[in-house]
Amino acid sequence: MQFVAVAGLPGSGKTTVAKIVEKRGYVYMSMGDVVRAVAQKTGMTPDKVAVFMRLEKGRRAVVKHILETAKGERFVIDGLRSPEELDALEEVGKTFLIYVVASKRTRYTRLYSRGRSDDPLTYSQFLMRDLRELKFGLADLLARADYIVVNENKTIEQLEEELSLVI
Numbered sequence: 629m630q631f632v633a634v635a636g637l638p639g640s641g642k643t644t645v646a647k648i649v650e651k652r653g654y655v656y657m658s659m660g661d662v663v664r665a666v667a668q669k670t671g672m673t674p675d676k677v678a679v680f681m682r683l684e685k686g687r688r689a690v691v692k693h694i695l696e697t698a699k700g701e702r703f704v705i706d707g708l709r710s711p712e713e714l715d716a717l718e719e720v721g722k723t724f725l726i727y728v729v730a731s732k733r734t735r736y737t738r739l740y741s742r743g744r745s746d747d748p749l750t751y752s753q754f755l756m757r758d759l760r761e762l763k764f765g766l767a768d769l770l771a772r773a774d775y776i777v778v779n780e781n782k783t784i785e786q787l788e789e790e791l792s793l794v795i
């Protein structure tokens with residue numbers, strides 16, 4: 629198996645990057661979709677499920693769920709949160725980690741205008757989400773990145789061009 633894993637803080641552009649990778653022949657799988665599906669089943673909020681799954685079932689729980697359902701050879705995994713999740717992928721396949729970064733202001737503006745049902749409505753909700761993700765170990769993943777992409781003052785086309793040199 630071969631994985632391109634994508635990590636970054638909320639609103640940095642992980643899904644945007646992962647969808648670009650998908651177009652190059654990788655099966656797209658989203659950690660956030662797993663969490664949101666469990667949230668819908670249980671009636672809990674996605675924020676709570678994200679913490680609950682990792683606390684109750686171990687720090688690899690979400691990635692384990694992804695691996696159980698994965699069918700194919702080459703995958704792009706959107707939304708890795710911790711070094712433990714990266715370890716889990718590396719144990720079963722060749723893994724390349726792309727870390728996406730953007731400033732706080734850009735990320736907040738993007739999420740505010742994206743308006744997904746679980747997106748932060750206020751700046752304090754946005755900061756709380758950052759904090760939660762950092763607690764999972766997101767910042768520690770930066771040290772293990774194979775490629776760091778700055779998604780700021782860049783069009784999606786420019787992003788696509790940059791990534792074509794990497795993937």
Ligand SMILES: Nc1ncnc2c1ncn2[C@@H]1O[C@H](COP(=O)(O)OP(=O)(O)OP(=O)(O)O)[C@@H](O)[C@H]1O
Nearest residue numbers: 637638639640641642643644738742779782783784
């Ligand atoms: N370079 C860019 N130019 C313009 N818009 C962008 C760019 N990158 C991302 N966006 C937009 O910003 C929003 C957030 O991007 P995306 O959903 O990829 O972030 P994310 O890191 O996956 O966020 P989350 O962790 O909250 O799911 C989306 O609406 C996306 O279309």
